[in-house]
Structure formats: structure tokens, C-alpha cells
Amino acid sequence: MRLAVVTFPGSNCDYDVYQAIKSVGGVPEFIWHRDAALDSVDAVVLPGGFSYGDYLRAGAIARMSPIMEQVVTFAAGGGPVLGICNGFQILCEAGLLPGALTRNDTLKFESKDVWVRVENADTTFSRDYGQGQALRMPIAHAEGNYYADEETLDSLESGGQVVFRYCDPSGHDGEGWNPNGSARSIAGIRNEAGNVLGMMPHPERAVEEVLGSVDGLGVFTSLLRQLSPAAA
Amino acid sequence: MTRHHLEIRIIPRPGLLDPEGKAIHHALDSLGYESVRNVRVGKAIYVDLEAPSSEEAIAEAEAMCRGLLANPVTEDFEIGMASPAAEPGETS
Numbered sequence: 001m002r003l004a005v006v007t008f009p010g011s012n013c014d015y016d017v018y019q020a021i022k023s024v025g026g027v028p029e030f031i032w033h034r035d036a037a038l039d040s041v042d043a044v045v046l047p048g049g050f051s052y053g054d055y056l057r058a059g060a061i062a063r064m065s066p067i068m069e070q071v072v073t074f075a076a077g078g079g080p081v082l083g084i085c086n087g088f089q090i091l092c093e094a095g096l097l098p099g100a101l102t103r104n105d106t107l108k109f110e111s112k113d114v115w116v117r118v119e120n121a122d123t124t125f126s127r128d129y130g131q132g133q134a135l136r137m138p139i140a141h142a143e144g145n146y147y148a149d150e151e152t153l154d155s156l157e158s159g160g161q162v163v164f165r166y167c168d169p170s171g172h173d174g175e176g177w178n179p180n181g182s183a184r185s186i187a188g189i190r191n192e193a194g195n196v197l198g199m200m201p202h203p204e205r206a207v208e209e210v211l212g213s214v215d216g217l218g219v220f221t222s223l224l225r226q227l228s229p230a231a232a
Numbered sequence: 233m234t235r236h237h238l239e240i241r242i243i244p245r246p247g248l249l250d251p252e253g254k255a256i257h258h259a260l261d262s263l264g265y266e267s268v269r270n271v272r273v274g275k276a277i278y279v280d281l282e283a284p285s286s287e288e289a290i291a292e293a294e295a296m297c298r299g300l301l302a303n304p305v306t307e308d309f310e311i312g313m314a315s316p317a318a319e320p321g322e323t324s
Contacts, residue, residue: 057303064300092302100305114245147248147306181249 001026004041006071008033008062008129011049013084013204020204022211023043024220033065042227043080044071046087046200047154057228058143059089068094070080080124080197080223086142087200088188097191097198098156099148104141105181111140113212114179115185116201117167120160123190124226125197129232134171135202135215139179142201146182146189153183164188233282236289239314243274277301278314286313309322 003026008012008221014030021028031038033051036042043143050061062068068090073094075081083091091097104110105206121131129135147154164187168174178185180200203216244250253297257271279296285288290311295307 056301060300060303092305098305100303102306103250103251105249105251107255149305169320181251 001043001224002041003223004031004038004044005148006031006033006044006046006150008049008051008065008068008090010053011047011053012162013048013086013202015050016155016202016204017045017047020207020216020220023207024217025222026035026220026224028067028090029222030184031067033062033067036066038067038074041074041079043082043139043223044074046071046081046083046090046204047204048085048087048139051086051090054086054143058088058095059086059091059093060106060196062086062090063093071094075196078193078195080226082125082219082223083196084197084204085139086201088200089143091196091198098152098197099146099183099189101141102147103143104145104179106179109140109142110179112138112179114139114187114201114212115167115169115171115177116164117171119162119165120190120195122160122221123163123197124189124221124223125190126163127199128222128225132171133199134167134169135206135214136169137203137216139201141180141200144180144182146180146200147185148183155190155208156186157184161192162186163190163197164201179205233284236272236281236283236286237314238279238281238293239312240277240279241310241312242277243275243308244272245306245308248306267295274307288314293295303317308317 018028106165167187190197203219206213206216252273253271302309
């Protein structure tokens with residue numbers, strides 16, 4: 001299974017994502033943002049970082065890269081697309097996911113481990129988790145405050161599109177566990193069709209014991225299992 | 233074709249949390265400006281462009297705002313003609 005990892009100028013999690021994919025048996029492949037083709041890949045990952053220095057708005061300029069036209073077409077055809085951190089911001093800017101990621105309400109760059117609860121374990125990216133399972137993963141962002149109007153939030157909730165939500169270590173909602181002010185503590189959402197996921201936490205930084213958590217593995221194993229059900 | 237100097241103001245939607253504006257408000261308070269009731273932070277983008285008329289220059293800038301410069305989910309925009317002398321970075 002070939003998974004494209006798109007590198008933009010300023011991406012800095014591309015190697016971590018590459019390694020995470022490899023560690024679960026996938027075949028990662030770097031794609032430079034100026035490449036205009038996504039040749040026979042099975043999934044696309046937009047990694048985290050600071051594409052174009054976050055100029056204008058985080059993700060706004062990366063969205064204009066030649067490769068993004070291909071990513072939009074790939075997603076429209078049902079191809080799985082995973083955006084992590086800056087990748088999530090790019091997916092919102094590109095209109096592949098609703099809403100926007102705005103400045104953290106803390107006004108700080110938040111770099112720490114957080115807990116997220118699996119709100120929907122029946123998705124391409126979360127099927128290897130249990131419903132309601134609490135996961136520990138790092139965040140590292142200044143613009144992770146998810147915003148959408150109430151109507152959009154309601155439709156995300158009712159459509160099972162909220163995949164990950166910030167929670168306390170026991171998996172419950174709790175005061176002080178939303179690290180950035182996100183609406184309804186949303187940490188990750190998928191699109192209506194279910195093939196595009198954006199999340200602020202970094203699952204690729206939680207894939208080995210030595211990193212302090214292996215809770216991020218499930219995102220990658222879920223995706224691989226979706227792509228090759230026979231091998232799972 | 234005439235060269236037009238535009239000032240494009242990008243403003244966060246009213247009601248949207250503006251933590252930066254809030255922090256500045258607090259700072260103004262501590263400076264003694266207790267009359268301040270609200271502070272919001274946006275940004276200004278200065279664009280020079282060639283267009284047959286100022287109306288067409290503004291129409292083009294509106295398209296730029298919708299396509300890239302403003303995020304329709306969180307931001308509004310206003311476009312005005314800027315005086316060339318007021319522009320930063322312009323060399324004479």
C-alpha cells in the first residue's frame with residue numbers, strides 16, 4: 001500500500017509520518033508540493049509543520065500548491081486523505097473540511113501531551129480504536145482553536161463527523177482539558193463522505209514506547225487495514 | 233491602464249473570539265486607558281495593481297479576498313484606495 005506524504009516548504013513532520021507509516025507496514029513516499037501528479041497512491045497524508053511560515057493564515061498558501069489540485073481530485077474520488085496539524089489547517093483552507101483553525105485562546109504556542117477521546121470508532125482512520133477510548137498524543141500548534149458556526153457544529157455532531165475530542169485522562173469531559181479553546185473541544189473531524197480526516201494532535205509522534213505513547217498507531221493501522229482488508 | 237494603490241483590511245468576524253484583541257485591551261487598561269470598551273485586531277494588505285478604472289481595481293481585489301486573502305469562515309474584508317505616499321516599502 002503506497003501512501004503519499006506531501007512535503008511543503010516548511011513541513012517538519014514529514015519524516016515522522018514517513019517513519020510511522022513504515023512502522024505499521026505501509027509504503028510511504030515523499031511527494032514534493034510542486035509535483036503536479038499523484039501517481040497510483042492509495043492514500044495521501046498532509047503532515048504538520050509551518051508551510052510557508054504560516055504567512056497570511058496557517059495553511060492558506062500551501063492550499064495553492066500545484067499538488068493540492070490533485071489532492072482535491074483524489075479526495076473527490078473517495079481516496080483517503082489524512083491531515084495532521086498544519087495538514088488539518090490546509091484541508092480546512094482547501095475546503096475539504098468545514099470550519100477553520102484560529103489562534104489558541106491561550107494566545108500561546110501549545111506544545112504538550114493531551115488526551116483525546118475516540119468519538120467515532122467507525123471511520124477509515126479510527127477503526128482500530130475502541131469507541132470512547134482515551135488516547136494520549138502530543139500537540140504543537142498556535143492555531144488549533146477549531147471554529148465553525150453553530151449550524152455546522154451541530155451537523156458535524158449529528159453526522160458522526162467529530163472523530164476525536166479533547167478530554168481528561170479518564171476519557172471524560174473536564175474543565176481545563178481543552179488546550180486551545182476549540183469549539184465543543186473538537187480535536188479531529190472527518191468530512192461527510194468519511195474519506196478525509198483532519199486532526200490537530202500528532203499521532204505520528206505517539207507510535208513507539210520510547211516516545212512516551214503508542215496511542216497514535218491506531219490512526220495508521222486503521223488506514224492500512226481499510227486499504228487492504230484482506231491483509232488485516 | 234492606471235496603477236491603483238489599494239488598502240485591503242481583513243477583519244475578524246464580530247462575535248468571533250479575538251484573543252489578541254483581548255490581550256491588547258488588557259494592556260491598554262493597565263496603561264490607564266479605562267475608556268476602552270473593545271479592541272479587535274485585523275490586518276491590512278497593500279496591493280498595487282494595474283486596472284482601467286478604480287472600480288475594476290476594487291472588483292479584482294474583492295475576488296482576491298474571496299479566493300485567498302480572507303477566510304470566509306472567520307473574516308470580513310473592506311477595500312479602500314490607499315494614498316501611494318502612505319505605503320510602506322514603496323521606493324521613489
